[in-house]
Amino acid sequence: MNNQAICFSSASARTKLYLLLMLLISISSALMIGCNNKVDYPKSVFQKKNTLANSSMASTKWNIHVDGAWARPTKAGMMSAAYFKLKNYGSAPDSLIQVSSNASKDVQIHLSYMNDGIMVMEEQPFVAIQPTEQISFEPGGYHIMIIQPTMDLNEGDSISFLLYFNSGMIIDETIQIGNPKL
Numbered sequence: 001m002n003n004q005a006i007c008f009s010s011a012s013a014r015t016k017l018y019l020l021l022m023l024l025i026s027i028s029s030a031l032m033i034g035c036n037n038k039v040d041y042p043k044s045v046f047q048k049k050n051t052l053a054n055s056s057m058a059s060t061k062w063n064i065h066v067d068g069a070w071a072r073p074t075k076a077g078m079m080s081a082a083y084f085k086l087k088n089y090g091s092a093p094d095s096l097i098q099v100s101s102n103a104s105k106d107v108q109i110h111l112s113y114m115n116d117g118i119m120v121m122e123e124q125p126f127v128a129i130q131p132t133e134q135i136s137f138e139p140g141g142y143h144i145m146i147i148q149p150t151m152d153l154n155e156g157d158s159i160s161f162l163l164y165f166n167s168g169m170i171i172d173e174t175i176q177i178g179n180p181k182l
């Protein structure tokens with residue numbers, strides 16, 4: 001009841017196209033829940049879903065790894081972004097459809113690109129990844145936008161992310177604050 005209300009109010013701000021895509025994604029995956037990242041589920045709920053997802057997957061058909069993850073340091077209430085590489089080692093295409101984090105109730109998949117000489121960014125309903133494909137989430141491209149983190153994100157800290165895929169797979173990833181290459 002309460003969850004429904006939260007979903008509704010956050011959905012009203014989105015475009016019709018986005019709603020349509022979300023609807024299609026919902027239909028295509030029984031394990032996908034529409035507004036997860038807007039609701040503070042206890043960790044145990046996620047773990048239960050993770051087990052369900054794994055038991056319904058055929059061995060390595062879906063097998064996606066996260067590599068080199070990091071997020072920008074920032075203060076509570078300011079924006080941050082997380083970056084990583086996704087590599088599909090499986091034999092089936094899949095799509096990243098949603099991300100949640102313990103650092104913020106509002107975490108979005110974004111794409112930055114140049115438009116008439118100006119860098120803009122746009123929320124993405126999903127990011128598809130083909131077998132053997134590697135997709136870089138990096139400054140100036142795809143990134144995970146952390147809207148108003150509820151805590152300071154200091155260099156060396158780590159925060160948790162859950163990456164939801166269309167196959168039902170959920171990756172539980174701990175991400176370090178600060179670029180390890182800088």
Ligand SMILES: [Cu+2]
Nearest residue numbers: 110121143145
């Ligand atoms: Cu962004």
